[in-house]
Amino acid sequence: xxxxxxxxxxxxxxxxxxxxxxxxxxxxxxxxxxxxxxxxxxxxxxxxxxxxxxxxxxxxxxxxxxxxxxxxxxxxxxxxxxxxxxxxxxxxxxxxxxxxxxxxxxxxxxxxxxxxxxxxxxxxxxxxxxxxxxxxxxxxxxxxxxxxxxxxxxxxxxxxxxxxxxxxxxxxxxxxxxxxxxxxxxxxxxxxxxxxxxxxxxxxxxxxxxxxxxxxxxxxxxxxxxxxxxxxxx
Amino acid sequence: xxxxxxxxxxxxxxxxxxxxxxxxxxxxxxxxxxxxxxxxxxxxxxxxxxxxxxxxxxxxxxxxxxxxxxxxxxxxxxxxxxxxxxxxxxxxxxxxxxxxxxxxxxxxxxxxxxxxxxxxxxxxxxxxxxxxxxxxxxxxxxxxxxxxxxxxxxxxxxxxxxxxxxxxxxxxxxxxxxxxxxxxxxxxxxxxxxxxxxxxxxxxxxxxxxxxxxxxxxxxxxxxxxxxxxxxxxxxxxxxxxxxxxxxxxxxxxxxxxxxxxxxxxxxxxxxxxxxxxxxxxxxxxxxxxxxxxxxxxxxxxxxxxxxxxxxxxxxxxxxxxxxxxxxxxxxxxxxxxxxxxxxxxxxxxxxxxxxxxxxxxxxxxxxxxxxxxxxxxxxxxxxxxxxxxxxxxxxxxxxxxxxxxxxxxxxxxxxxxxxxxxxxxxxxxxxxxxxxxxxxxxxxxxxxxxxxxxxxxxxxxxxxxxxxxxxxxxxxxxxxxxxxxxxxxxxxxxxxxxxxxxxxxxxxxxxxxxxxxxxxxxxxxxxxxxxxxxxxxxxxxxxxxxxxxxxxxxxxxxxxxxxxxxxxxxxxxxxxxxxxxxx
Numbered sequence: 001x002x003x004x005x006x007x008x009x010x011x012x013x014x015x016x017x018x019x020x021x022x023x024x025x026x027x028x029x030x031x032x033x034x035x036x037x038x039x040x041x042x043x044x045x046x047x048x049x050x051x052x053x054x055x056x057x058x059x060x061x062x063x064x065x066x067x068x069x070x071x072x073x074x075x076x077x078x079x080x081x082x083x084x085x086x087x088x089x090x091x092x093x094x095x096x097x098x099x100x101x102x103x104x105x106x107x108x109x110x111x112x113x114x115x116x117x118x119x120x121x122x123x124x125x126x127x128x129x130x131x132x133x134x135x136x137x138x139x140x141x142x143x144x145x146x147x148x149x150x151x152x153x154x155x156x157x158x159x160x161x162x163x164x165x166x167x168x169x170x171x172x173x174x175x176x177x178x179x180x181x182x183x184x185x186x187x188x189x190x191x192x193x194x195x196x197x198x199x200x201x202x203x204x205x206x207x208x209x210x211x212x213x214x215x216x217x218x219x220x221x222x223x224x225x226x227x228x229x230x231x232x233x234x
Numbered sequence: 235x236x237x238x239x240x241x242x243x244x245x246x247x248x249x250x251x252x253x254x255x256x257x258x259x260x261x262x263x264x265x266x267x268x269x270x271x272x273x274x275x276x277x278x279x280x281x282x283x284x285x286x287x288x289x290x291x292x293x294x295x296x297x298x299x300x301x302x303x304x305x306x307x308x309x310x311x312x313x314x315x316x317x318x319x320x321x322x323x324x325x326x327x328x329x330x331x332x333x334x335x336x337x338x339x340x341x342x343x344x345x346x347x348x349x350x351x352x353x354x355x356x357x358x359x360x361x362x363x364x365x366x367x368x369x370x371x372x373x374x375x376x377x378x379x380x381x382x383x384x385x386x387x388x389x390x391x392x393x394x395x396x397x398x399x400x401x402x403x404x405x406x407x408x409x410x411x412x413x414x415x416x417x418x419x420x421x422x423x424x425x426x427x428x429x430x431x432x433x434x435x436x437x438x439x440x441x442x443x444x445x446x447x448x449x450x451x452x453x454x455x456x457x458x459x460x461x462x463x464x465x466x467x468x469x470x471x472x473x474x475x476x477x478x479x480x481x482x483x484x485x486x487x488x489x490x491x492x493x494x495x496x497x498x499x500x501x502x503x504x505x506x507x508x509x510x511x512x513x514x515x516x517x518x519x520x521x522x523x524x525x526x527x528x529x530x531x532x533x534x535x536x537x538x539x540x541x542x543x544x545x546x547x548x549x550x551x552x553x554x555x556x557x558x559x560x561x562x563x564x565x566x567x568x569x570x571x572x573x574x575x576x577x578x579x580x581x582x583x584x585x586x587x588x589x590x591x592x593x594x595x596x597x598x599x600x601x602x603x604x605x606x607x608x609x610x611x612x613x614x615x616x617x618x619x620x621x622x623x624x625x626x627x628x629x630x631x632x633x634x635x636x637x638x639x640x641x642x643x644x645x646x647x648x649x650x651x652x653x654x655x656x657x658x659x660x661x662x663x664x665x666x667x668x669x670x671x672x673x674x675x676x677x678x679x680x681x682x683x684x685x686x687x688x689x690x691x692x693x694x695x696x697x698x699x700x701x702x703x704x705x706x707x708x709x710x711x712x713x714x715x716x717x718x719x720x721x722x723x724x725x726x727x728x729x730x731x732x733x734x735x736x737x738x739x740x741x742x743x744x745x746x747x748x749x750x751x752x753x754x755x756x757x758x759x760x761x762x763x764x765x766x767x768x769x770x771x772x773x774x775x776x777x778x779x780x781x782x783x784x785x786x787x788x789x790x791x792x793x794x795x796x797x798x799x800x801x802x803x804x805x806x807x808x809x810x811x812x813x814x815x816x817x818x
Contacts, residue, residue: 009733009735010735011733011735041687041738041739042685042687045685045687045729045730045731045742046730046739048737048738049738050268050272051447052268052274052446052448053272053274053276053446053447054447054482055277055483055563055567056562056563057276057277057371057374057559058268058272058273058274058276058277058446059271059272060268060269060272097417097736098735098736099736101736103417104269108269112385116382117332117333117382117386118332118333118382120331124327126327127343128286128326128330128331128336129330129331130341130342130343131338132338132342133337133339133340133342135338136335136336136337139335143368143375143378144374146271146276146374147269147271177333180333180335182333
């Protein structure tokens with residue numbers, strides 16, 4: 001198989017380049033893209049990428065495969081490269097550290113900005129706080145985020161304003177806490193989001209929805225936040 | 235760089251300890267080779283066991299304790315098991331108060347599902363529903379909640395830092411560790427009053443495992459190289475339901491929700507092996523039964539090399555509601571929709587019951603010259619890397635997440651108290667610090683030799699073939715020789731890429747050192763334990779031997795020595811449970 005991989009080492013006095021490699025893949029199995037990376041690394045140990053759980057839960061191996069963001073470990077090669085050539089690049093929009101490894105600090109900073117923890121200052125009961133199944137149901141499709149950054153790095157608004165627009169991943173989590181019946185900081189959370197950038201830079205492009213490897217829908221969550229902000233303003 | 239407490243590892247145990255310590259105002263750092271929410275706790279699926287009596291109103295921690303002792307095949311320490319089961323409900327409520335999104339019952343309480351080996355009424359009251367669950371993503375929900383609360387508490391995160399070795403002073407006390415910042419390639423001595431190993435498991439010593447690629451036993455390697463022992467390291471759990479070929483885990487919660495295993499004839503074979511608990515017998519029992527079916531020619535598939543996990547009778551609605559993650563994994567890795575077709579599964583290496591011996595406060599223990607336990611100054615171990623020991627020879631499902639939070643919390647409380655009492659930094663000599671970076675220098679200076687990937691593959695093959703569900707003396711003896719030879723080759727292996735920035739080849743080389751330590755310890759102790767107990771099943775010693783082996787094993791790497799250590803039979807508030815024949 002023909003593979004083209006983005007290579008960059010900041011210590012070498014060379015610009016980034018695409019390296020073309022010809023790799024024999026084992027017959028009879030539809031490999032995941034991560035399997036291909038592991039085969040490449042066995043040949044050339046110098047290629048750098050992040051990976052860990054290899055089952056789509058830890059969120060380490062978000063990369064760009066033939067132009068589309070996704071997790072290498074759960075993307076079959078046949079799906080990523082239906083016409084035979086596999087092109088692997090780092091997630092777009094973030095500074096590259098080396099090869100397929102990007103600097104995720106801007107992404108994490110936006111996550112930290114939304115107060116990503118439950119706020120409830122009333123003394124907790126001796127047992128759990130009760131939450132009815134229909135209240136808990138509202139967290140489905142939100143809490144499952146694995147912080148892989150596939151969505152935010154596919155979002156033109158995030159590319160343009162990575163310091164001011166919270167981005168789809170951060171906003172999905174912002175809504176996860178707004179939607180939690182146990183959380184008491186709704187007003188403060190909304191107040192922190194009402195500036196023109198944090199939420200309102202979302203243009204509804206929906207790249208986030210199309211690439212999310214967990215099938216989550218940040219655009220819908222952003223819509224709900226907008227509604228909460230607007231109804232609060234009336 | 236100086237901290238009150240440095241926790242090595244950002245999984246459930248590490249982050250629970252860090253949270254406890256940071257909340258007390260101590261200067262706390264989590265040093266992790268990955269961003270914390272990528273730690274392997276994230277993959278835990280089915281639940282966290284605790285007798286919170288939501289599903290079974292009369293459930294109590296003493297029953298949980300009984301089940302855990304029996305599950306351990308009686309070499310779990312009963313003081314530690316008592317502590318874990320007694321504190322368990324409190325530890326789970328705390329997670330809920332932090333915001334963990336548990337699934338709920340109709341009354342709004344935490345949803346609990348049945349898990350293997352958990353019973354009511356000291357084994358006489360039938361199956362217990364004790365695993366508190368967030369759908370089938372309990373580990374993910376738990377890990378993210380702990381990370382979020384650590385952000386709130388102001389914990390310092392040294393993300394993508396790789397721990398090389400402990401810095402031990404001439405008194406044998408730990409002063410901190412030497413670590414490599416992965417992005418810059420910088421090597422730093424991190425000084426701390428308390429160093430906590432929370433580095434998780436080492437399933438990657440096997441060629442197939444449910445474990446993440448990074449589970450390379452780093453803490454075990456560090457402890458053994460520091461001259462400390464490991465305990466019960468021969469005890470490896472093979473999870474009954476790893477997806478055939480992929481090795482990916484399918485939660486025991488599938489069977490908890492009513493799924494069951496069938497052989498190629500569609501027979502529910504566990505009814506023959508465990509007439510009462512059936513598919514929810516101890517994991518070691520189910521794993522052996524599956525292999526027996528396969529060896530007797532009743533395996534499924536063209537090669538007859540696996541069995542099938544049947545779920546379709548639960549109905550699509552239950553499957554989607556209770557097991558959404560499993561549905562995803564089955565489709566991706568087995569190309570099967572479990573609402574229609576059974577999932578091909580095979581017992582797969584999953585969990586290291588053994589580890590660094592500790593007391594219930596997480597303080598690491600070694601053996602003093604007189605032969606009794608001695609606390610190692612400045613060093614703690616918690617979670618899978620530790621052996622406190624609550625799992626003995628076989629861990630019950632849903633007890634590992636509980637182990638993480640209970641003993642993470644306990645270590646945090648103990649360090650908090652020690653700091654209040656004024657323990658200070660210990661000063662190492664320059665030589666102590668140099669010693670801790672010696673193996674890094676070795677790799678950096680290598681000029682030619684075999685490749686890390688080839689040697690790792692060989693190690694993983696040896697372990698998979700010879701230390702699986704069934705073990706035989708001859709094969710184990712032969713592989714001890716092979717591993718000794720492999721040690722010589724790894725000492726001369728080559729790191730071709732000497733670059734500085736985010737050099738993952740260097741990390742894999744350092745990880746290989748650790749894999750080797752774990753593998754060799756496992757092999758030598760497995761061969762020494764001449765009995766079958768829990769997950770350790772030998773075809774040349776098929777019975778449990780309480781006269782000689784109702785004890786922990788200890789292993790010292792410096793002279794490859796195996797010793798014995800007494801099991802604790804002295805819980806504080808209940809009578810000890812005496813060994814009985816273990817049937818389900």
